[in-house]
Amino acid sequence: MNSISFKNCILFLCFVSLCSSSLVVSLAGDFEILIRVKNAMLDDPNGKLSDWVESADHNCCNWTGVTCDSQNQSVVSIDLSGFSIVGGFPTGFCLIRTLQSLSLADNSFNGTLTYRALSPCSHLHVLNLSNNEFVGQLPDFLPDLDNLRVLDLSINNFTGDIPASFGRLQSLEVLSLVSNLLNGSIPRFLSNLSELTRLELAYNPFKPSPLPQEIGNLSKLEHLFLADTNLIAEIPGSIGKLGSLYNLDLSSNLITGKIPESISELKSIQQIELFNNQLYGELPESLSNLTTLRQFDVSQNNLTGNLLENISALRLQSLNLNDNHFNGEIPQVLALNPNLSELKLFNNSFTGKLPANLGRYSDLEDFDVSTNDFTGELPQYLCHKKKLQRLVAFVNRFSGSLPETLSECSSLNYVRVADNELSGPVPNKLWGLNTSRLELSNNKFEGSISSSISGARGLSGLLINGNKFSGKLPAEICELPEVIEINLSSNQFVGELPSCITELKKLQKLNMQENMFSGEIPSSVSSWTDLTEFNLSRNRLSGEIPPGLGNLPVLTYLDLSDNLLTGGIPMELTKLKLNKFNVSNNRLYGRVPSGFTNAAYLRSLLGNPNLCSPDFKPLPPCSKPKPKPATLYIVVILAICVVILVGSLIWFFKATLFVRxxxxxxxxxxxxxxxxxxxxxxxxxxxxxxxxxxxxxxxxxxxxxxxxxxxxxxxxxxxxxxxxxxxxxxxxxxxxxxxxxxxxxxxxxxxxxxxxxxxxxYMVNGSLGDVLHREKGGGLLDWPGRFAVAVGAAQGLAYLHHDCVPAIIHRDVKSNNILLDEEMRPRVADFGLAKTLRSEAGEGDVASMSRIAGSYGYIAPEYAYTLKVTEKSDVYSFGVVLMELITGKSPNDSCFGENKNMVKWVTEATLSSLPEEASENKASSTGYTGGLREIIDSRLDRSTCDFEEIEKVLNVALLCTSTLPMNRPSMRRVVELLKDQKFARLGSQ
CATH class of the missing domain: 3.30.200.20 (Phosphorylase Kinase; domain 1)
Incomplete structure (x- = not known):
């Protein structure tokens, strides 16, 4: 070996020795930093970091959540996501100079995030702090933070503006600030971030502002998520410049105008979500150019026109056009789409027959065409691929029989085809499908209920009323452990009620009126602890009324009228808090319990000649001793006097009549x-x-x-x-x-x-205003009664708005104009200000229009500057009525304070009572139920209060009283929301 080679070897060995020494020092330093941060800054309640312990080799590369470079063993990533760790921001991690990615998502890190805390982190490429509990302003970032590619601060509690320093993060590819409390404006400088591929600002209460025109500068953008950010005005035409965009979500905003033609230039687009805005006009025909589009949702807008054939030909997986004003027929080509799995067309004005091949070539799962004007038969192939889960087609004019193929549709779990003209028998196997809801009401079905219904173990609602079903009720109906509601009314059923029906322990509503049932009412009813409504009226039932009904804890509706019942009225029934009680037109006898001897129950007792009462004069007295002769003489004299007096009165009134x-x-x-x-x-x-x-x-x-x-x-x-x-x-x-x-x-x-x-x-119980505000509330101190009033009044207004031609606006909806009959059923009244929805007012309207349309406290805010009343004005007023039903207060109660009305008070009280997690825009199953109890009418019997239902009604009221008319639902939608048991906080169908 020559001297030069020897020297080179020596130099190489020295270099290797030096590098190894540096590596050991670096690894030891990272080890010490991690140990120090864990001990000083982290609370690890679940012991996820139990392997972060001292060791002789100072090697941390095998620790949980730590990733090292495979070549030099330096720490490059720390990922503690979902470890339930508590603490402030662990600045110490950034002292590891080789660290590129820090992810602390889904924990309980809290406090503020400051410029100083982040100053050591300039070398990071990824910073993910999503789903924690940080508060305060967003932090300013260092000018030299050139390496940051991903910044995710979503689902926290940051407030205020987006700092200008965010616009200088030139390498940023992902910016996510979703679900915070940011209340500034969406800044234009974000359009300077030319490397952005994902921009996510959704679910923040920004100030109302338009989507910046400069958004088109983000040429690399692939994902734009701005749902519920208070966007206003029109979608800018520059949106078409986003040639790389595959997901566009601008839903739940206040966007107006038409869908811009430029949207058809999004050549890479796969998903467009524009639902719940104020868009109008027709769908641009150029949308047919979007050959990559798979999800298209423009529901809950004001769009009009037809569904064009070339748009129907797109290979969409989901098409949601519901809650608009579309009309015309559905093109046949829609059925040829092999990708279609979700089709929602409900709440429009579509007509004609549906394409016969719908479902034949695609895995159709969700099919909802309800509340249109479709005719003809339901398509035969809806479940051809055995994937259909939801079949919803109520309120149309479908005819013919149910497709036989549905009986083999094992995937089907939700069926609603009520209010059509369907006929024929229901396929036997369809009864036994494990659906959660089977609603066939108000059609022309016939035949009997198949014993195969025992297979529907998950059925919660069986509603087949208003048909021509007949035969006996099979005992297999008792094998439905989850059933909550059964409605068999207005059919032709015969025979006895199965005694086992009392084994349905979750049953809440049982309606069997208007049939031909015979035999006795099952006596063992103690298991019906959840039953609130029991209606067997207008049948042929005999025997006695079971006393056990009086022990049912929440029963509020009992109607056994128009039968052949005998015996007395059980004393136990007086323990119930009933808002509906009727045993009229039977063969009952004996003394009426004192709890029912008042005028409110008189009609409920009539038609039983042998009922009596010692002190309730409309009924005959119970067993009086025969009068003595002297007494009889006095009675005769008195009778003669009465005859003379009555005659005089008749003469007087005739004279008065002549005069008057x-x-x-x-x-x-x-x-x-x-x-x-x-x-x-x-x-x-x-x-x-x-x-x-x-x-x-x-x-x-x-x-x-x-x-x-x-x-x-x-x-x-x-x-x-x-x-x-x-x-x-x-x-x-x-x-x-x-x-x-x-x-x-x-x-x-x-x-x-x-x-x-x-x-x-004549309405015996006066107005709802009387009952709620003038000490007449004895009949409405239970929540079910008030809820029934809400639904009934909503149905009346919906009829005026949607079923009258031309439509009618009431223009003075208030509690004093909702009257209550003897059974507390509501009747909308006082149409002196009512007006039909025509294009122009007639001359005869001038006088009534000169009056203020509405009453103080109920008038929609837009009336102050438009002086125009639309159907949405009625919706606003009805929302105030709903608040009255919940709070028991009048719209202008002095307790609201100065410059406040019902709507403002309820809105502020609701927001202040939100639980902490809900107020931070986090999903909560309980919503504001706890705080809701504070605004509920204190007179209401709390044992009758279904707080989830009250919360639902409050949410509907808040929707109805939205400041912008376009945000208010239609009255038809209000009825649906009130009736929908699955309606959640500010939810929709």
Whole structure:
């Protein structure tokens, strides 16, 4: 070996020795840093870092969460995600100079994140602190943080603005700030981050602002997630420059305008989410250019027009067009798509027949076309690929029978085809599918319930009312352990009720009225501890009323009327807190328990001639001793006196009638078949019968000679008073043509030059306002009763808005205009300000329009500057009524404080009562139920309160009272939300 080679060898050995020494020193240094950080800065309650312990070799590369470079054994990554670690930001980790990635996601790190804490971290490439508990302002970043590629601070509690230093992170590829409390504006400088591939700012309460036009500069952007960020105005045309974008999500904002044509330039796009905005117009035909598009959701907007054939030809996996104003027929080509798994078209105005081959060529899983105007048969191939899970087609005009192929659809778990014209028998095997809900109501189905229903072990709702089903109820129906609601009403079932039906321990509602059931009511009802509603009326049941019904803890609705029941009314029933009780038209006998001897229950007892009561005069007395002769003589004398007195009164009233008849001609219009005339009304319009007085006139309670009780509204003035004439005509034109169970019935009207009056059904319990605010709340101190009022009133308004042609706006929805009959069922009333939705107001509308449309506390905020009332104004007012039902307070209660009304008070109270995790935009199963208890009417019987249901109603109320009309649901949607048991916090179908 020569001297040069020898020297080179020596130098090489020295270099290797030096590198090894440096490696040992570096590894030892990382080891010491990790030990120090663990001991000083981390709380590890689950012992996830139990292997971070002292060792002789100072090697930390095998520790949990630590990754080292395979060549030089230096620490390059620390990932402690999901370890449930508690502490402040562990700055010490950044002292490891080789560290490139630090992920502390899904823990409980807290405190603020400061510039100083991050200053040692300039060498990081990845910083992930998502889903922790950091608070305060977002940190400023160092100007020399050139290496940072990924910054994820999502799901924390950061507030304020996005600092300007974020715009200088030139190497940043991923920026995620999702689900914080950022309330500044979305800054334009983010468009300077030319390397960005993912920009995620969703679910932050930013100030309302448009999507910056400069967004088009982010040419490498692949994922744009800005849902629920208070975006306004139109989508900028520059969106089309994002040629690499595959996911665009601008959902749940306030975006207006049309979908821009430039969106069709997104050649890489796979998913477009624009739902829950205020978009209008038609779908751009150029969308057909998006051949890579797989998910398209523009639901909950105001879009119109047809679903074009070339758009239907796209190879979409999901197509969501629900809650818009689309119309026309569905192109046949849609059924040829081999990718289609989700199709949601509900709440539109689509017509015609559905493509017959839907489901034949694709793995269709979710199919919802409800609330349209589809006709023809349901497609035969919906479950051809055995993947269909949800079949929802209610409120259409489908006809024919259910597809036989559905009986083999083992994947099917949710069926709702109510309110159609479907007929024929239900396939036997379909009864036995393990669905969670089977809703066939209001069709023309026939045949019997198959014994195979025992296979539906997960069924929670069986609703087949309003059909032609017949035969006996199979005992196998008792084998449904999860069933909550059964409704078999208005069918032709016969035979006895299976005694085993009492084994359905989770049953809450059992409705079997209007059938031909016979035999006795099962007596062993003690297992029905959750039963709230029990209706067997209008059958042929015999035997006695089971006393055990009185021991059911939450039963509030009991109707056994129109049967052949015998025996007495069990005393145990008086223990129930009933908002509906009816045993009329049976063969009951004996003494009525004192709990039912008041006027509210009179009609519920009639038709049982042998019921008696010693002190309830409408019923015959119970066993009186025969009168002695002297007593009988006195009775005869008194009877003669009564006859004379009655005769005198008749003569008097006839004289009064003659005097009070109008001196001039008058016109009578009857809207219902009535057994009285105007002549019978005039004598009773006296001060003694006056029950109310308002700005438009007076209301009288009139008992007619037929025994009927009616309400008469006499308007001030006559033809000489234009405003009276307008109110009269509006009421007559509106109520004269509507027929709905939740709208007050106008019986007749009478008009002359000097007077106007209208005759209605009399509502025994007055108005909802009376019940809630004027110490008449005895009948509505239970939540189920109030909820029933909410649903009924909503149905009445939905009928006006959606089922009347032309549609009708009430324009004065309030609790005082919701009347309650003897069973506390609501009737929307007072249509003096009502207006039809026509393009132009007629001349006759001028007078009524000159009045303020609505009542103080119920008027929608936009009325102050538009002076226009739309159907969304009614929705706002109804939202206030819902708040009244929950709180028991009037809209202008002084307890709200100065410059506050019901809506503002409830909204602030609701927000302040959110649990901490919910207020931090984290999902919570409990929502604000705990705080909700503080705003609920203190008079409500807490044992009847379903707090989840009350929370649902409150959420609907908050939606209805949204400041922007476009954000309010339609009344039809309100009804659906109130009825939907799965409606969660601010949720939708």
């Amino acid at each position: 008849k109008p001196k001039r001609p008058y016109k009578i219009t009857a809207f219902q078949r009535v057994r009285f005339t105007a002549e019978d009304i005039f004598p009773h319009l006296t001060k003694e019968n006056l029950v109310g007085s308002g700005g438009s006139g007076q209301v009288y309670k009139v008992m007619l000679k037929t025994g009927e009780i009616v309400a008469v509204k006499r308007l001030w003035g006559g033809t000489q008073k234009p405003e009276t004439e307008s109110l009269f005509r509006s009421e007559v034109e509106t109520l004269g043509r509507v027929r709905h169970g939740n709208i007050v019935k106008l019986l007749m009207c009478c008009s002359g030059e000097e007077f106007r009056f209208l005759v209605y059904d």
